[in-house]
Amino acid sequence: MFIESPRYTERFGCVRMNQVQRVIALDSGVKSELPPQGAMGVMKIDEETIKHFEDRMAIVIPVKDEKLKLFEGVVSGVPHDCLVIVVSNSQIEKIDRFRMEGDALNQLCRFTFRDALIAHQKDPAIAEAAMEAGYNDLLGEDGLVRDGKSEAMIIGLLMAKAAGKDYVGFIDADNYFPGSVLEYVRNYAAGFSLAQSPYSMVRILWVYKPKISGGLYFKKWGRVSEITNKHLNELISSKTGFETEVVRTGNAGEHAMSMKLADVLPYASGYAVEPQELVSIFEDFGGILPCKDLKVMEQGVDIFQIETRNPHLHEEKGDEHLQEMLLSAMGIIYHSPLSDKEAKRAVLAELVNQGILKEGEEPPPIHINAPPKKVNTSKFINTIQRDFDKYHILR
Amino acid sequence: MFIESPRYTERFGCVRMNQVQRVIALDSGVKSELPPQGAMGVMKIDEETIKHFEDRMAIVIPVKDEKLKLFEGVVSGVPHDCLVIVVSNSQIEKIDRFRMEGDALNQLCRFTFRDALIAHQKDPAIAEAAMEAGYNDLLGEDGLVRDGKSEAMIIGLLMAKAAGKDYVGFIDADNYFPGSVLEYVRNYAAGFSLAQSPYSMVRILWVYKPKISGGLYFKKWGRVSEITNKHLNELISSKTGFETEVVRTGNAGEHAMSMKLADVLPYASGYAVEPQELVSIFEDFGGILPCKDLKVMEQGVDIFQIETRNPHLHEEKGDEHLQEMLLSAMGIIYHSPLSDKEAKRAVLAELVNQGILKEGEEPPPIHINAPPKKVNTSKFINTIQRDFDKYHILR
Numbered sequence: 001m002f003i004e005s006p007r008y009t010e011r012f013g014c015v016r017m018n019q020v021q022r023v024i025a026l027d028s029g030v031k032s033e034l035p036p037q038g039a040m041g042v043m044k045i046d047e048e049t050i051k052h053f054e055d056r057m058a059i060v061i062p063v064k065d066e067k068l069k070l071f072e073g074v075v076s077g078v079p080h081d082c083l084v085i086v087v088s089n090s091q092i093e094k095i096d097r098f099r100m101e102g103d104a105l106n107q108l109c110r111f112t113f114r115d116a117l118i119a120h121q122k123d124p125a126i127a128e129a130a131m132e133a134g135y136n137d138l139l140g141e142d143g144l145v146r147d148g149k150s151e152a153m154i155i156g157l158l159m160a161k162a163a164g165k166d167y168v169g170f171i172d173a174d175n176y177f178p179g180s181v182l183e184y185v186r187n188y189a190a191g192f193s194l195a196q197s198p199y200s201m202v203r204i205l206w207v208y209k210p211k212i213s214g215g216l217y218f219k220k221w222g223r224v225s226e227i228t229n230k231h232l233n234e235l236i237s238s239k240t241g242f243e244t245e246v247v248r249t250g251n252a253g254e255h256a257m258s259m260k261l262a263d264v265l266p267y268a269s270g271y272a273v274e275p276q277e278l279v280s281i282f283e284d285f286g287g288i289l290p291c292k293d294l295k296v297m298e299q300g301v302d303i304f305q306i307e308t309r310n311p312h313l314h315e316e317k318g319d320e321h322l323q324e325m326l327l328s329a330m331g332i333i334y335h336s337p338l339s340d341k342e343a344k345r346a347v348l349a350e351l352v353n354q355g356i357l358k359e360g361e362e363p364p365p366i367h368i369n370a371p372p373k374k375v376n377t378s379k380f381i382n383t384i385q386r387d388f389d390k391y392h393i394l395r
Numbered sequence: 396m397f398i399e400s401p402r403y404t405e406r407f408g409c410v411r412m413n414q415v416q417r418v419i420a421l422d423s424g425v426k427s428e429l430p431p432q433g434a435m436g437v438m439k440i441d442e443e444t445i446k447h448f449e450d451r452m453a454i455v456i457p458v459k460d461e462k463l464k465l466f467e468g469v470v471s472g473v474p475h476d477c478l479v480i481v482v483s484n485s486q487i488e489k490i491d492r493f494r495m496e497g498d499a500l501n502q503l504c505r506f507t508f509r510d511a512l513i514a515h516q517k518d519p520a521i522a523e524a525a526m527e528a529g530y531n532d533l534l535g536e537d538g539l540v541r542d543g544k545s546e547a548m549i550i551g552l553l554m555a556k557a558a559g560k561d562y563v564g565f566i567d568a569d570n571y572f573p574g575s576v577l578e579y580v581r582n583y584a585a586g587f588s589l590a591q592s593p594y595s596m597v598r599i600l601w602v603y604k605p606k607i608s609g610g611l612y613f614k615k616w617g618r619v620s621e622i623t624n625k626h627l628n629e630l631i632s633s634k635t636g637f638e639t640e641v642v643r644t645g646n647a648g649e650h651a652m653s654m655k656l657a658d659v660l661p662y663a664s665g666y667a668v669e670p671q672e673l674v675s676i677f678e679d680f681g682g683i684l685p686c687k688d689l690k691v692m693e694q695g696v697d698i699f700q701i702e703t704r705n706p707h708l709h710e711e712k713g714d715e716h717l718q719e720m721l722l723s724a725m726g727i728i729y730h731s732p733l734s735d736k737e738a739k740r741a742v743l744a745e746l747v748n749q750g751i752l753k754e755g756e757e758p759p760p761i762h763i764n765a766p767p768k769k770v771n772t773s774k775f776i777n778t779i780q781r782d783f784d785k786y787h788i789l790r
Binding site: 002023024025026027028029030031042044047051054055069073076077078079080081108111112113114176177178179180182183210212215216218309310311313316 | 397418419420421422423424425426436437439442446449450464468471472473474475476503506507508571572573574575577578605607610611613704705706708711
């Protein structure tokens with residue numbers, strides 16, 4: 001593929017946050033009579049490099065009662081060398097949708113000679129492993145893993161770790177275009193290939209998110225994203241003293257991390273998880289608050305934001321969740337120790353203005369799951385690995 | 396990629412028409428611990444094979460006043476090693492859209508270090524080259540090349556020949572998803588890699604063609620396609636005595652041919668071109684009518700129909716052309732020497748039933764451009780090659 005080189009990098013503390021890089025072309029062929037990498041601001045990421053990273057990457061697909069056709073399509077788009085890990089919170093009673101997902105995954109994997117892992121979020125064995133590891137944050141009052149995509153992501157990344165993967169990427173299961181999924185994963189690989197530090201993150205910016213209303217309207221920015229990005233940028237600006245627009249992927253559901261970075265980040269519940277990852281990186285390694293990890297400080301954190309070639313067309317779930325999404329994202333910023341009086345006031349004004357909070361109200365605090373590093377993950381992994389076969393689709 | 400092996404092949408004369416083969420997964424990685432090819436009815440087409448064919452392939456993109464964003468997206472999805480050939484019939488006067496297309500193509504090509512060819516369908520130099528070659532079929536009363544996608548395709552394939560390519564594929568310029576374009580071309584390569592004969596054709600069947608009406612509805616079959624395929628199948632059945640459903644891609648705009656096959660086929664004007672290619676293959680090499688080319692008879696003709704993983708989402712142009720499309724396709728079948736009394740009656744009944752013809756009317760005959768082989772293409776190619784530089788985007 002061809003991708004723009006990073007045109008500008010905002011640096012704060014040891015964080016290197018790169019401006020958006022556009023994908024120029026999906027394929028770059030095998031011919032070698034090309035000028036050296038990076039000429040004219042465009043880089044060729046060759047197939048070998050992409051495959052090198054795909055082989056070390058797990059793709060976690062959180063599922064909750066998605067249409068099977070979409071789920072199948074998404075899996076069929078994940079590059080072969082990646083390990084697919086499905087964490088499902090789908091219905092089991094009456095119609096066993098979890099079983100249907102397993103069947104579909106099994107069929108696809110058998111035909112394409114690949115392995116995959118699948119686990120149910122409410123599997124008591126997973127809850128037990130979490131408990132043994134002291135990962136009580138993950139557990140609800142019923143002793144099982146809590147509902148939510150964030151918790152599914154954590155289970156997925158722990159399984160990726162158990163499987164020995166160095167990178168973990170997340171892909172939503174409601175995508176209509178397998179070709180888009182293929183691009184996202186290749187973009188992850190491209191981003192990781194550009195990283196200087198073993199602590200790296202790649203976040204996907206959709207070039208368009210088409211809306212269906214009469215015809216198709218190719219929307220560039222969602223309202224929630226726009227607001228989230230604005231306030232995340234202000235959080236940075238207020239510390240550096242220079243206004244910035246560098247953050248464009250505050251709500252990026254499609255993102256990937258090196259396992260080393262994934263290990264040291266906390267994970268907020270619900271819709272807050274994606275913006276909170278960024279806020280946590282700014283808090284922990286941005287040089288303003290005391291640093292939490294000297295090893296990371298030494299190597300730095302590389303964040304890449306990659307704009308796709310494919311539009312993102314996914315299942316429309318209605319607009320009810322938009323307010324909830326915005327409240328979560330704003331809550332993360334509001335409660336961050338980086339947030340000064342001015343930033344807090346701006347957040348509150350935004351939420352009142354949007355009719356989400358009343359004058360005088362505050363965003364409720366958000367449940368945060370500790371970084372995997374803080375708990376005894378090796379215990380979790382040992383427990384999982386003990387009957388790892390159970391989660392293999394081709395057992 | 397992983398693709399189903401052909402499950403069944405209909406043979407008539409020297410034509411081997413394969414049943415639809417589904418793409419199972421878009422990528423097949425570089426790991427080699429796979430069972431030998433073809434096990435379990437699924438084949439792995441490796442990257443090396445795909446690149447081998449892409450390098451020998453030109454992709455012709457006929458354009459007529461398409462949105463530039465779509466055109467750019469389509470080009471960005473064509474694999475790098477393919478030669479892109481744009482044949483435009485876009486507006487030149489007032490707003491010079493042809494120039495805008497050239498500019499967009501130039502920009503993309505400069506950034507990705509690739510070459511491309513672009514020509515205007517009404518370029519007098521092209522008409523002159525056609526005239527010198529005795530390709531008067533191509534010319535209209537004004538002495539320029541006639542309007543129509545079919546004529547654009549012929550110019551494209553002659554330019555591909557002039558550029559020394561062995562394969563030529565066609566891609567419509569109105570596709571919303573670069574990732575789908577990438578898949579189509581890779582499917583072409585996969586098909587050619589399975590061919591036994593140097594005379595081969597690959598036709599794309601879209602897994603879904605989503606309709607926008609309120610939400611998205613994933614339509615599998617268009618009405619015109621369904622009818623065209625039915626009558627094409629009846630044309631075969633009436634000769635073999637065995638009913639068949641093998642033809643599923645009668646109207647496939649996305650298709651590709653080996654240059655050797657492209658050379659010996661005639662090309663109907665307008666919407667008739669795609670079904671007519673199949674009918675011509677049946678006529679010329681199906682063993683019923685006298686064979687027109689002994690070399691082809693010896694080697695046979697391989698036709699592959701490949702069902703994509705990606706849905707096909709393209710610019711909606713309204714329904715007015717559907718009747719015209721059906722009339723063209725039915726006209727080709729009606730006027731074919733393969734069509735017996737029964738087949739003709741069925742076609743007429745269909746057209747009356749659809750309200751396209753009245754009782755007693757016949758479909759009008761369709762303009763057919765002679766096979767490139769019949770004219771002095773080397774003269775055409777020499778003329779084109781003399782100032783080939785003019786058509787190169789990076790001149």
